[in-house]
Amino acid sequence: MTERRRDRLRERCRDQKVDGYLTFDYSDVFYLSGFPSEGCFLLVSRGGDFLFSPLLLAEQARSIVDRKLSVVTSRKLLKSLESAVRKDGLKKVGYDSAKVTVSLFKSFSSGKGMRWVPLDGFVLKQRMIKDENEIELISQACHATFVSRESTFGLLREGQTEREVARALEGLFFKAGASKTAFETIVAFQENAAYPHHVVSDKKLSPKMAVLMDCGCAFGGYRSDLTRTGFFGKISSQFQKIYGIVKKSQSVGMAAVRPGVTAGKIDFVCREVIRKAGYGDYFVHGTGHGVGLDIHEPPRLGIGSKEVLREGMVVTVEPGIYLPGEFGVRIEDTLLVTKNGCEVLTQ
Amino acid sequence: MTERRRDRLRERCRDQKVDGYLTFDYSDVFYLSGFPSEGCFLLVSRGGDFLFSPLLLAEQARSIVDRKLSVVTSRKLLKSLESAVRKDGLKKVGYDSAKVTVSLFKSFSSGKGMRWVPLDGFVLKQRMIKDENEIELISQACHATFVSRESTFGLLREGQTEREVARALEGLFFKAGASKTAFETIVAFQENAAYPHHVVSDKKLSPKMAVLMDCGCAFGGYRSDLTRTGFFGKISSQFQKIYGIVKKSQSVGMAAVRPGVTAGKIDFVCREVIRKAGYGDYFVHGTGHGVGLDIHEPPRLGIGSKEVLREGMVVTVEPGIYLPGEFGVRIEDTLLVTKNGCEVLTQ
Numbered sequence: 151m152t153e154r155r156r157d158r159l160r161e162r163c164r165d166q167k168v169d170g171y172l173t174f175d176y177s178d179v180f181y182l183s184g185f186p187s188e189g190c191f192l193l194v195s196r197g198g199d200f201l202f203s204p205l206l207l208a209e210q211a212r213s214i215v216d217r218k219l220s221v222v223t224s225r226k227l228l229k230s231l232e233s234a235v236r237k238d239g240l241k242k243v244g245y246d247s248a249k250v251t252v253s254l255f256k257s258f259s260s261g262k263g264m265r266w267v268p269l270d271g272f273v274l275k276q277r278m279i280k281d282e283n284e285i286e287l288i289s290q291a292c293h294a295t296f297v298s299r300e301s302t303f304g305l306l307r308e309g310q311t312e313r314e315v316a317r318a319l320e321g322l323f324f325k326a327g328a329s330k331t332a333f334e335t336i337v338a339f340q341e342n343a344a345y346p347h348h349v350v351s352d353k354k355l356s357p358k359m360a361v362l363m364d365c366g367c368a369f370g371g372y373r374s375d376l377t378r379t380g381f382f383g384k385i386s387s388q389f390q391k392i393y394g395i396v397k398k399s400q401s402v403g404m405a406a407v408r409p410g411v412t413a414g415k416i417d418f419v420c421r422e423v424i425r426k427a428g429y430g431d432y433f434v435h436g437t438g439h440g441v442g443l444d445i446h447e448p449p450r451l452g453i454g455s456k457e458v459l460r461e462g463m464v465v466t467v468e469p470g471i472y473l474p475g476e477f478g479v480r481i482e483d484t485l486l487v488t489k490n491g492c493e494v495l496t497q
Numbered sequence: 498m499t500e501r502r503r504d505r506l507r508e509r510c511r512d513q514k515v516d517g518y519l520t521f522d523y524s525d526v527f528y529l530s531g532f533p534s535e536g537c538f539l540l541v542s543r544g545g546d547f548l549f550s551p552l553l554l555a556e557q558a559r560s561i562v563d564r565k566l567s568v569v570t571s572r573k574l575l576k577s578l579e580s581a582v583r584k585d586g587l588k589k590v591g592y593d594s595a596k597v598t599v600s601l602f603k604s605f606s607s608g609k610g611m612r613w614v615p616l617d618g619f620v621l622k623q624r625m626i627k628d629e630n631e632i633e634l635i636s637q638a639c640h641a642t643f644v645s646r647e648s649t650f651g652l653l654r655e656g657q658t659e660r661e662v663a664r665a666l667e668g669l670f671f672k673a674g675a676s677k678t679a680f681e682t683i684v685a686f687q688e689n690a691a692y693p694h695h696v697v698s699d700k701k702l703s704p705k706m707a708v709l710m711d712c713g714c715a716f717g718g719y720r721s722d723l724t725r726t727g728f729f730g731k732i733s734s735q736f737q738k739i740y741g742i743v744k745k746s747q748s749v750g751m752a753a754v755r756p757g758v759t760a761g762k763i764d765f766v767c768r769e770v771i772r773k774a775g776y777g778d779y780f781v782h783g784t785g786h787g788v789g790l791d792i793h794e795p796p797r798l799g800i801g802s803k804e805v806l807r808e809g810m811v812v813t814v815e816p817g818i819y820l821p822g823e824f825g826v827r828i829e830d831t832l833l834v835t836k837n838g839c840e841v842l843t844q
Contacts, residue, residue, distance in 0.1 A: 186696055187694055187696070188694070204782075205781045205782070206693040206781040206782040206819075207692075207694055209691070209692065209819075209821050210692040210694065210695070247598060247599035247600040248599075248600040248601070249598060250599055251594065251596060251598055251599070252594035252597055252598070252599055252602050252615070253594040253595040253615065254595070256594075268599065268600065270600060317671045321668070324664045329660070330681065334677065344556070345554075345557040346553040346554070347534055347535070347553065347554055347557065348557070349534070350676075434553040435551075435552070435553040472553075472556075474556050
């Protein structure tokens with residue numbers, strides 16, 4: 151499977167008129183090699199495929215990767231890269247200038263007669279369209295997240311802290327078979343929910359509080375993303391009103407997801423609902439993003455995004471309204487773009 | 498406290514003859530602002546201190562940072578940076594070329610009459626020496642890690658999987674008050690322990706297995722790092738032999754930790770013990786690293802490292818021997834360098 155992905159990447163390199171592609175990105179390397187570890191980098195080229203691994207990981211890497219991928223190890227991996235490039239006579243190799251640091255670039259790009267071509271998000275572009283196996287893993291993660299959030303909400307009790315709720319929720323992820331959380335779990339009570347990226351605190355739950363949970367987990371490296379905002383105790387009319395607007399915005403957004411539509415269009419329709427209700431200034435982030443090995447991947451569902459949705463993409467739709475000092479509401483699902491529309495995976 | 502850190506950074510900028518320093522690094526930004534969130538960057542300069550925050554985090558940032566730090570927010574943060582630099586007439590500003598990507602650098606460095614000076618690890622250098630508050634948090638994390646590992650080892654039972662043991666261990670971290678794990682917990686049984694960076698699997702525990710746990714947690718953002726390798730059931734003579742060599746290596750290394758000694762020297766003395774015992778080729782990584790807001794910080798305790806240990810540094814000493822297909826042993830503690838030697842924090 152990883153072999154097929156590298157072959158596809160090689161074809162795409164030909165189309166771009168480069169001899170190969172070099173990536174240092176953890177998720178790219180995992181996607182192309184099946185090897186989940188830090189500190190490795192990978193070269194796909196017309197001369198062959200190479201995983202450059204530090205000494206301490208080489209044994210492990212060899213035990214995991216397919217036969218077409220050569221594991222190269224040494225104390226000076228960048229020197230080994232230079233040799234491989236020279237030996238195969240590569241002249242133009244692509245790399246991701248948005249993932250490679252200035253100093254790292256300097257340290258591998260000095261070879262004479264070589265041109266390094268910035269092709270940003272080149273592997274990410276391929277990763278955008280998920281295959282069956284990837285969709286299965288994301289679905290598992292999404293389902294586990296949905297069920298765990300539901301259970302946790304049902305068990306809320308007065309006096310529980312945000313931290314305790316977050317830990318309980320994560321405990322359920324692991325029980326369901328998740329290998330890790332997809333990102334730092336957000337549990338935010340009432341005014342804390344007005345911060346889109348609140349960090350869990352020891353604030354205690356008391357009646358008449360909004361309870362926002364933004365959470366996800368990972369199965370086989372693939373992630374999920376779900377947000378629900380509920381209310382503990384008798385719902386206030388203000389919460390009800392804001393919730394209704396966000397809910398409508400999200401429904402309209404989800405209904406618009408299908409192949410051929412631009413990602414920016416989804417953002418636009420969600421934003422319009424909130425703007426028309428008079429809360430445009432309180433929706434302070436983009437509407438969604440792709441999800442896969444990374445929690446934030448292309449496409450970006452934001453203002454003006456021209457990326458076109460295609461079958462096999464997995465994206466979130468997550469509008470919100472944030473009233474500083476009062477509370478916030480965000481509703482988010484992870485969706486699979488299907489042939490004719492989309493399927494909600496977080497259920 | 499964050500204000501004092503920025504003032505110190507400003508002094509150091511003067512010494513380096515730059516007008517300020519720009520950092521995009523999460524931990525640097527947290528260290529200098531107290532604000533724990535992604536997507537922000539920070540400029541300390543002779544014209545003042547600025548935290549550049551995306552719209553969705555600005556409210557939250559303002560509620561947390563000290564008064565001397567101005568929170569700047571806009572839809573185009575790099576434009577705002579450009580304005581701030583121009584307004585204050587900054588001519589030479591330092592940045593970390595090992596943390597800034599090629600494309601990011603291009604997007605902020607084009608201003609005329611400006612020079613961007615690579616000063617790699619400039620904030621990290623300051624972060625190497627921990628203050629009392631930081632040492633307190635690291636100590637809490639180290640103690641919680643030690644106790645949790647001990648308990649987990651005591652409760653091991655036949656048939657438990659690596660994953661179950663890892664989750665149990667992490668559960669104890671959270672019970673002890675940790676906010677997160679310091680890195681992906683490693684639990685490795687027998688031959689899996691021969692991989693220094695093993696990823697937890699569903700392998701089941703049975704008698705006569707080596708059990709390696711490499712784990713840590715975080716308190717207030719500050720991390721701990723501990724490895725123990727135990728044996729489940731009656732200890733084999735081969736395990737006992739290898740364990741003895743690693744234990745001796747680690748003791749000799751810890752005994753050598755004191756101000757004035759080079760980090761490379763600690764690596765050397767640990768390595769010598771293992772080499773003389775005939776296992777030099779099976780110790781495939783460096784001896785240790787600094788620990789703080791990041792799990793791997795300078796100084797690097799590796800071959801040839803010239804960094805000199807100083808009072809207030811927090812470092813690990815973690816030699817190991819890895820026998821592919823058989824088992825591995827690593828023993829690691831986190832230490833505080835004190836005036837006359839060191840203090841083991843993981844206890």
